[in-house]
Amino acid sequence: MQPGSPDNEWREDCAPRRVLDLFSSKWTSMILHVLDTRLDGCARTGVLLRSLPGISKKMLTQTLRDMEASGLVIRRVYGTVPPAVDYTLTPLGKRFVELIDLLYGWGRDNADALDALKAKKGEGA
Template structure:
């Protein structure tokens, strides 16, 4: 286990970056196939999506189910542990909304 100076460093290591929080938000609404996640995340490459899902699975937040059929079917869902991050994601969404409103106000004041 790495040594951290602040516990938020551990949080950021698990959910940091551009895509992990977005993936987790989409999985909050239910189980998704890889192709569904790819469609929900414009701009993500298949390689990046696969890597981010592997990281989240390794950290215990996501469960990967593989169905032995042709073609193969793979689904991802939040683990019980992964569901514990929902309040953090919700708080980030609310803060982002407030931030966008504040930024808009700031732009309005700059024009005046």
Template sequence: MVRKLIRNRPEPEIFTLDCPTQQVLDIIGNKWSVIIIYCLAYQTRRYKQLERKIEGISQKVLTQTLRKLEQNGLVKRKVYPAVPAQVEYSLTPLGETLVEPLSLLAEWSEQNVSKIN
């Protein structure tokens, strides 16, 4: 079945360092990036909302991951002038294009996690 899916596609050059797939996986290929993107797919959230929603993530890792996603154009950070400053995070249009593939991954995970544990 897998071969039928890829039969008419050339084999990607995923084995080279400059491969687009490797470059993207370097950005989103960790569990926190995927979880943050998936979380923001549902709604815009403030930092503390993300921190409360995503179990097990430290403040340091959340901050670093949000910065990396923002720098790469996947997440938008909006600061509202207030004291203290209010910051909201949302997906950019580019980030939104990742939602469908990540939804498929989440669906596959739910169906198959018991088979790989």
């Protein structure tokens, strides 16, 4: 294996891996998707919390903050008495929503393939 060979395509920072990174957080893609699809690109923390069954407050905040740091959303704080914060999808965020929709769409179109997969996590029968 020499340098310059196709093997170098698989470095840590290659496109494929960076794409996958986006899906490595469990909630990121769902937040992005929900934000875009059901919340019209902007929502308050509480709304998001209630829109994503199963997520904990901590994970929401944490993921949202990471997303902000990544430039996927904008965090706006209103200095009101009961704290109010909302998160808005950035144009960059929307680019990734496209990808996510692509992926989710594939999932819907290929549900049979997904069904054919012998899952190793839910099998009890």
